[in-house]
Amino acid sequence: MAANRIRVAKDKAELVKALLASKDTTGPFQTFVEVMVFAAALGIKNKKRVPLGETSKREPSPIPQENFASLGHDLIIKLLGMTEIQDINILSSREEEYEDQRTQIFEEYANGGLEILQNELRGAVDYSERLLLVLISERGNKEQSEEEFDLSKFLT
Template sequence: MADTRIKVAKDKAEFLKTLRATEDTPGPFQSYADALVFAAALGMKRGVREPIAEYSRSIDPIRQDIFYSKGYDQVINLLAITSSNNPKILASTDQAEEDRIRIFEEYANAGLEVLAGALKGAVNYTEALLIFLSTERETEEPQQPEDFDLTRFIS
């Protein structure tokens, strides 16, 4: 298998750096891999993929084994098979692996765009991300009016 690495779009690199916690700055994610998986899942949830026009040089491409050691290979595979509707994308070929990584990168790129818009102007990204997640959950759960049930007052 080829040593395919996961890359980040040049225009999203600085934003991705702000999402990662370091000794000097707090961030909602411990690693770039964590942030990219979250962004890819968000991109998939929103149904958007954005091809990467130019890759970042300020963030080195991330080795797949970093994703695999955290169990994120399953997320990458699920995104690929759901997106392509083709089980052959899970094959152990160089081409299938490149296709899976490209799909993941495109979802992550779109998800980073969504996150950048949602967190724009926030001072504390962790707090803003929690608020964003809370509003996302509320919008996906349709509010159904409850019937007024008088039987609960009968003893």
């Protein structure tokens, strides 16, 4: 496994590309990193962890973890790994085994979040608008407990 890169499941590649803002799409995100972090947060919130299966080799190709670090999102990969396996040793950057495990956990939660997004965005013309409605709906659904991850921080 290439621990220094975050992979995208092949069946979610088109969705990930469509979530990027461009002249051809109504995506709300500027980078693949932002898409994957949001998807992972959604997967975590809904406790949905899905193995990748076949991965995308082309766009989006595996995303270097340096891209996550440069945007300040590398800690979510480490914290998610530590939370998931309840072992602080997973934070070790010297052990390839731990890097692989952290990467796999993040990829699987992101894949679970992308699966949720596929269902939520099915038939949507404007992804930004639909995502906003999903976030507002989540916010109003229930009082969040202190242990829940708050997706409303993605509202601008």
